[in-house]
Amino acid sequence: MFHIGVDDTDSKSGMCTTYIAAVLIKELSKFSEVSARLIRLNPNIEWKTRGNASICLVMEAKNEEKIKGIVLQKVKELSVLENENTNPGVVFYRGEIPKEFNDFYYKCLHEIVTIREAEELARKYDAEVHKFKSGRGIIGALAAVGSDLKDHTYEIIAYRRKENWGKERNVDRASVYQMDAKTFPLTFNNVDYAEDRILITPHSPCPVFFGIRGEHPEILKQAYEMVRSEEKADVVAIYETNQGTDAHLEHVRKISDIRAYSSVILDGTVTREPGIITGGHVIFRLNNGGGSVDCAAYEPTRDFRWIASKLRVGDVVRVYGGVRADKLTVNLEKIEILKLAKLWEEKNPLCKKCGKRMESAGKDQGFRCRKCKTRLKGKIKEEIKRNLREKIYQVPPGAMRHLGKPLVRF
Ligand SMILES: [Zn+2]
Structure with missing residues (x-):
């Protein structure tokens, strides 16, 4: 199989690496069937203030030169190259995934990894690496190529037509609540009920219209059809992903x-x-x-x-x-x-006859029942209800x- 990894194409002000994936899936499907993984990496890395998503596309290993040309052209055309924090990377790899690529994926979930480590590992196995600017994206691109999803979920993402990018997203809220009621727990995180807020739409000016997460593609297609909006999506893609798995x-x-x-x-x-x-x-x-x-x-x-x-x-x-x-x-x-x-607290004792809480009878005088005048000496310990x-x-x-x-x- 032929593997294509892409990462670090977006910025806080726009774009989304998964959008480039969706565009590529559409373009590359004329060569063979394309499957797509959306991979999240170490969420604690400070310079990544957005989602830290990278992608891997897998397809048949033929027409490779044509495929590479299309991928590099689209990454160049769609990445936010003018942003200093956007440093795209692309990795091409043909064949079985080496164990070391898989280890590298786990390392990228838990640690900080350098561009040099990614380059050295790619060289060792003849993976083809393309760096744009500093090319930091080759780290996530190689990790996505090496990813194995023991536990996994899926996400269906609808993208907006270019003329709508940056505009407010008008999704019918009631339809999202209904979709959630019908498909939960096979879909999840659609709504924050305590805050009365729908979660499927992002708030950045990126091309994502909305995304629904769930356990398998079929339920996501059904859930997608239940969401109503005046706005028509441009493209829609389904990804297999490590989201919602605690892989980190x-x-x-x-x-x-x-x-x-x-x-x-x-x-x-x-x-x-x-x-x-x-x-x-x-x-x-x-x-x-x-x-x-x-x-x-x-x-x-x-x-x-x-x-x-x-x-x-x-x-x-x-x-x-x-x-x-x-x-x-x-x-x-x-x-x-x-x-x-x-946990315990000291309290006045209860009266043995009438069960009432007793009152102090004065300094060093013990306790007395207000009703029947029974007397008792010491305080009692009661367990505090947690x-x-x-x-x-x-x-x-x-x-x-x-x-x-x-x-x-x-
Ligand atoms: Zn009493």
Whole structure:
């Protein structure tokens, strides 16, 4: 098979690498059937403020020279080359995917990788690399080529006609709610119900009209037909993707094993109670085997912060999230409460005869029942009712990472 990887063609102000993929699928389908993967890579890399999506197209290995010409022409024509942060890369590879390409994909999910590493690996296996400007995109392009999707989902994306780019997207909201009601959980993250907001339309001026995520292509085609709008889409494409799979998360045993820019699943005990800091972020400290790390539920995670704020010292939890450059903070995506600590408070005793809460009879005088005058000596300890359950909680869909696995998929 012939593999085509493309990455880093867009900018905050426009374009989308998946749009170039959709245009290419249309153009290249005259040679053979084309399948497309949409691959998200390490979400903690700071210079990528948008989705960090790269694509891989797979088709029959014939007419390669013609195909390469079309791909390079379209990437050159459609990329936002004038933006200094847009540095496209294209990788062509024919044949079976080497294990090292697959390892490289995983490395790109969890670490920071250099352009040089990508170039060296491509050279070793005779993959053809094309760099535009610095060509940083060859990293994601090669990772997409090397990707294997053990767990995967699909996304159907409709793109807008060029004259509509940058204009407001008018999708009939009620039709999205109905589509969600009919297709959930086979589609997911269509609506944020707590915020009463539809999530299928992006807010950037890019060519994407709307996208629906789900478990298989057929349900996505049906869901797509249910969404109503006056605007007609230009092209529509379906991608197999690592979105919604938690592919970025790695189990880490000890806090000292945490690497900067990685994404971890880590067990520990709460050692400092949650506090709210400026900006409305909730932070608590987690300890495990001698090390400790702060865990943050940032303001955009909305109600999820109140879950984090109810934790108390001694609670045993499993946290899921991205690690910042300083390795001192985990940006929470999910919390699993493994064991709630038993908490006690001292209270006045209850009357043995009538069950009423007794009142103080004065300093060092014990307690007295107001009704029947029974007396008792000491205070009693009562367990505090915890307003949390031993289960997994996650950030609302509007705050989820592209790679984040919705609880409904667990
Ligand atoms: Zn009484």
